[in-house]
Every structure is written in C-alpha cells, then in structure tokens.
Amino acid sequence: MPAFELKKRLMEYSIQIVRLYSDLPKGDTVAQVLGKQMLRSGTSTAAQQREADYSRSKAEFTSKMSSALQELNETEYWLELMIAAPVLPAEKVDALLKETGELKAIFITILRKAKGQQ
Numbered sequence: 001m002p003a004f005e006l007k008k009r010l011m012e013y014s015i016q017i018v019r020l021y022s023d024l025p026k027g028d029t030v031a032q033v034l035g036k037q038m039l040r041s042g043t044s045t046a047a048q049q050r051e052a053d054y055s056r057s058k059a060e061f062t063s064k065m066s067s068a069l070q071e072l073n074e075t076e077y078w079l080e081l082m083i084a085a086p087v088l089p090a091e092k093v094d095a096l097l098k099e100t101g102e103l104k105a106i107f108i109t110i111l112r113k114a115k116g117q118q
Contacts, residue, residue: 003053006106010046013103016096017042017075024087031087038078045071045103062114069107076100 021039024031045068052064079097082088 006049007046009103010049013096013099014043014046016099020088020092020096023092028087030085031082034078034082034085034087038075038082041071041074041078044068045075058114062111065107065111065114069104069111072100072104072107076104 017039021035024035026032048064048068048071052061052068055061055064076097079093079100083090083093
C-alpha cells in the first residue's frame with residue numbers, strides 16, 4: 001500500500017475514533033474513561049506513522065512503526081472492552097474493530113519487510 005494511502009486511511013480511522021468518542025454518553029463515567037483511553041490510542045496511531053515517515057534511520061522507523069502497532073493493539077482492547085462492559089452495542093463498534101484488524105495486518109507486513117523477515 002502506498003504511503004499516501006496509508007496516511008489517508010489512518011486519518012479516516014482517527015476521525016471515526018473521534019466520532020465514536022463524541023457519541024458516548026457524557027454522564028456515564030465508565031463510558032468516558034474507556035472512551036478517553038480509546039481516543040488517545042486510536043488517534044496516536046496516525047501520529048506515530050507520520051513520525052516514522054521522518055525517521056532518521058531504519059531502527060527509528062521500525063521503532064515508530066512498532067509503537068503505532070502497539071497503539072492499534074491497545075485501541076482494539078478498548079473497543080472490545082466497551083462491547084463487553086457493555087458501554088456500546090457491538091454493531092456500533094464492529095466496523096472499527098474490522099478496520100483495526102486490517103490496519104494491524106498492514107503494520108505487521110511493513111514491519112516484517114523493514115526487518116527483512118518477508
């Protein structure tokens with residue numbers, strides 16, 4: 001996947017995370033706490049990937065991309081917890097969970113190539 005397409009996809013992912021957070025009930029403490037965790041990790045992925053684009057070495061690139069993957073893993077956890085808690089119905093989160101899984105697969109492929117583990 002070309003870098004510009006990944007950036008665009010990550011921006012859209014971040015926007016979806018922001019919208020989901022905005023839709024959470026404001027008076028529900030659990031929803032807000034879990035939502036803020038999801039918001040932080042879900043929007044951080046795009047920022048980490050952008051930092052990787054400007055890395056000064058292969059090691060720095062790998063580190064930033066690994067951090068982005070960790071943020072995706074964390075976001076997936078918060079989304080799953082919001083379903084299990086239950087803060088949100090699965091139908092409202094399913095598309096984001098699917099996209100999270102696809103993005104994780106992309107990052108894993110990029111990292112394997114960067115590490116020469118194709």
